Amino acid sequence: MRVIAHRFPTSGPSDVSGLAGLLDAGELRAQDILAVIGKTEGNGGVNDFTRELAMRALGDLLTPQLGCAPEDIEDRVVLSFSGGTEGVVSPHLLVLARTGEALAAPGEKKRLAVATGYTRAFEPWEVGYRPMIEETARVVRELMQQLGIDDPADVHLVQIKGAIPTVDEEQRTEAEAEGRPLRCDMVGSRAASALGVALALDEAPADRIGDRAVCHDWSLYSTRASVSAKPGLPRSEITLFANSAWWEGDLIIEHGVMRDIIDLDAIRGVLARLGLEAPGQLAPEQTERLVGIFAKSDADPRNAIRGRRHTMWTDADISDMRYSRCVVSALLAGLTGETAVYVSTRAEHHGPLGGGPVAIIARVP
Structure with a gap:
């Protein structure tokens, strides 16, 4: 395969x-x-x-x-x-x-493996809470098993379109009356889905990943989740990327995590692990090896980057999302020489606060 x-x-x-x-x-x-x-x-x-x-x-x-x-x-x-x-x-x-066909035995080298799957449909009051976290983790583990992945370290990207089921006014009123405010929105879906990936990949202690952690405990995050959320989507759609000895081919994937949106070294580290090093921008023949470039970006909500104030959250003319996407995309394109980059915002529980994961697929030489 x-x-x-x-x-x-x-x-x-x-x-x-x-x-x-x-x-x-x-x-x-x-x-x-x-x-x-x-x-x-x-x-x-x-x-x-x-x-x-x-x-x-x-x-x-x-x-x-x-x-x-x-x-x-x-x-x-x-x-x-x-x-x-x-x-x-x-x-x-x-x-x-x-x-292709499944290999009869694992190969000597691990190659890119991809699997897709779906969570069950969510109720509106489950989005942003433990049920969504656990169901996301369940599907991620299931996809790992399909690909023959035993070690979570072999997983390098979990791309998710997060569920946001439709909520009627009666459901909203009932949830609030029970003291359980609805999180059935883009923020809740992204955050809980990312924590579900963290749970599945052993990136954070399971006993700390719960309802109260969502959008509160920023020390808990995944370095491999990339979640966008879609209003009206009843279930989450998941694509898992890993390197597996049970797969062959000429593609591999690596990942890293930016501590903030100007973290060049994190991107260089991913490229180095792919055998792509250069003193400045990659040479054209190196750029040709690149197949997919993914990142999550966020304007740091603490309104500062490395001790300097930024105004991305207070600019009334341009959305913070557009700012952070532009910055991270420029870094990726500048280093790689490739402008077909996939940068998604925002990044609740995707890497450290103000940072975000990076993953790159490349052809082996």
Whole structure:
């Protein structure tokens, strides 16, 4: 079994011509596609409809070949999009597929392995609380088992589209009357899902990861979660990336964690572990080895970076999300020479407060 990956630039959110060309040429089968992850040029907020447009275009392309109804496409392929391509970020799609047969025995070298899965549907009062944390952890562990992963250290990225089920006014009133305020929003979904990854990967003590920790105990976090959340989504969709001896191919993945959004050394460390070192920007032949670049970013809520005040949270003209995405994307592009980077905000319990995880997929030389 091996992962094959194709990255396509897009001329707009609905541009799926690159993928369509591969499918038409018979170089890729729709049945083998596991996930499509991409950046679209919207605002990255709740009203960013470029993500929906991209998903609709992919559904129109893939459903005839998969033989399923458009509304069932996300049961077959994980479609995960992040809006916001500020600065140098180039809109793109990363298509991940699986091909080949399972190995009869583990190989000498570990190679990229990818698995996708879904949590059960959540009730609105479960989002942001222990049930969501535990269910996320359960699915992450299940995906590790599918890939033959025994050591959590072999997991380098857990990409999640977090659930935000629809809440009616009666449910909201009942929850508040019971003294359990609803966290059924983007913040609660991102935070609890990230802590679920931390629980599954033994990144924090299990007895400390509970309801009270969510968005309060910032010492608890995952260095490998990357969660966006979608209003109206009843369940979470999870894509796990690891290096496994049971998989072959020419792709590997590594990760690191930035202590803040100007942490160049963390990015250089990830590149070094991939065998990509340079005194400045990577050379063109090194850049060509890069397949996927992922990061989480956040404007530090303490309003300072390394002791200096920042104004990302107090600027009434530009969202803090757009600031932090732009900064981290520029660092990644400047070091790697690649502008097709996937940077998502915000980062509750994703790395230390004000920082965030970084993961990079590359081809082996």
